[in-house]
Each structure stands twice: as C-alpha cells, then as structure tokens.
Amino acid sequence: MDIAITAFTIIILMLILKFIMERRAQKSQGKLIDVSIVSEEVKALLTGSKSILYFYTPTCGVCKTQSPIIDKLKEDLIFVGKIDLSANSNTQKEFGILGTPTTAIMQGNKVIEIFVGFKKYNFLKTKFETL
Numbered sequence: 001m002d003i004a005i006t007a008f009t010i011i012i013l014m015l016i017l018k019f020i021m022e023r024r025a026q027k028s029q030g031k032l033i034d035v036s037i038v039s040e041e042v043k044a045l046l047t048g049s050k051s052i053l054y055f056y057t058p059t060c061g062v063c064k065t066q067s068p069i070i071d072k073l074k075e076d077l078i079f080v081g082k083i084d085l086s087a088n089s090n091t092q093k094e095f096g097i098l099g100t101p102t103t104a105i106m107q108g109n110k111v112i113e114i115f116v117g118f119k120k121y122n123f124l125k126t127k128f129e130t131l
Contacts, residue, residue: 018117021099025114028096033109037090042081046109051079052128055095055102057086062118066101069121077128105131 035043045051054070056063067082074080085092085100095104095111104114105128112131115124 017099021116024096024098025102025116028104028111028114031096031111033094033106033111035109037088037094038083042083045079045081046106048079049107050112050128050131051081051106052077052124053104053106054080054082055085055092055097055100055104056082057100058084059086060100063101066103066118069119069124070103072121073124073128077125107131 033046035046038046042053045053052070052073054066056067070080070082074082083091085097091097095102095114099116101118102114102116103119103124105112113127115127
C-alpha cells in the first residue's frame with residue numbers, strides 16, 4: 001500500500017511540474033528574443049519568415065527520442081535549428097525555458113508558439129505549416 005501511495009504522489013508531482021513548465025513556456029509566446037545570444041546558424045534561421053528552434057540537453061532521455069524527429073523535420077522543412085542548453089544557459093533564460101525538450105515556432109525573432117515535452121512529427125509539421 002505504501003508503494004502505491006508513493007507512486008501516486010510522484011505521478012501527481014510530475015504532472016504539476018509539467019503544468020508549471022508549460023504555463024511558464026506560454027508566457028514566452030509573443031516575446032521578442034535578443035538574437036545576439038544565439039549562434040550564427042540560429043541567427044540566420046531567425047532572419048527568415050518562420051523557423052523551428054529545438055532546445056535540448058544531451059543527458060535528457062526524452063530529448064534522445066525527440067532529436068530524430070527534429071532531424072527529420074530539418075530535412076523536410078530546412079528552417080530548423082537545434083540548441084544545446086547545457087552549453088548556453090543565457091539562451092535558456094532568454095526564452096524562459098524550464099525543461100527539455102522544448103520546441104519553439106518562431107517568426108523572425110518573435111516566439112509564435114512554444115511546446116514543452118515530446119511532440120510527434122506530424123504535430124510539429126502541421127503547427128509550423130498552419131501558423
């Protein structure tokens with residue numbers, strides 16, 4: 001019985017944490033980003049009309065599952081950039097990211113929409129094409 005209560009408590013806490021991360025990420029929507037803190041490759045993406053930025057850390061288990069999907073999007077859409085947050089904490093602060101993986105759809109240097117957690121290929125591609 002104690003194990004069931006502990007497991008239930010952990011699940012509830014994880015759901016609350018995910019909710020908080022998503023709410024914090026939503027506050028970034030519409031925000032103009034200071035492009036001076038990102039790499040030249042990402043700056044080039046942000047000069048176009050729309051792009052996808054994928055934020056990850058190498059030690060994140062879910063990121064290891066999400067990365068091949070992002071790589072496929074990069075092949076199909078071209079306008080996709082990957083940012084390792086373990087190497088650039090300023091970017092994490094600028095975008096208001098609390099957890100990885102996080103994916104942002106950008107229009108220039110403005111955050112149009114941002115998603116926390118694993119997202120399927122079709123979901124991301126459809127969102128990108130319809131915004």
